Amino acid sequence: MIKQVGDTQIKPKHIASCHCGAVVLELSLPDGIVRPRRCNCSMCRRRGAIAASVPLSGLTILKGQDALRLYQFNTHTARHYFCGHCGIYTHHQRRSNPAEFGYNVGCLEGVDPYLLGEVPVCDGVNHPSDR
């Protein structure tokens, strides 16, 4: 678990936002940043974001529910959300575990995701649900 990135402490309730500030999330992160990873699937390789996990109950939309846009493809299981104004990916309901959200580590207040060092890449091309 990662409780500090650079000089930023990960709070038990940490704020995340899109670039323009229309969308603000509160993430419940009592264990810090859990399982940060990249993914090489057709979407994530374009998006480039590092995602980490929270249970569905660990994410609250404080602001911008109406600004969020939903993108789905392929099996339409995962639900990818992004801000309709600035286009930034904020979070998604995961296909590999629909009981979890993935969220954009780069949206966490004060967190520079490039300070995480080496982040594992998961094999989204060969998705567990396709095997």
Ligand SMILES: [Zn+2]
């Ligand atoms: Zn935005």
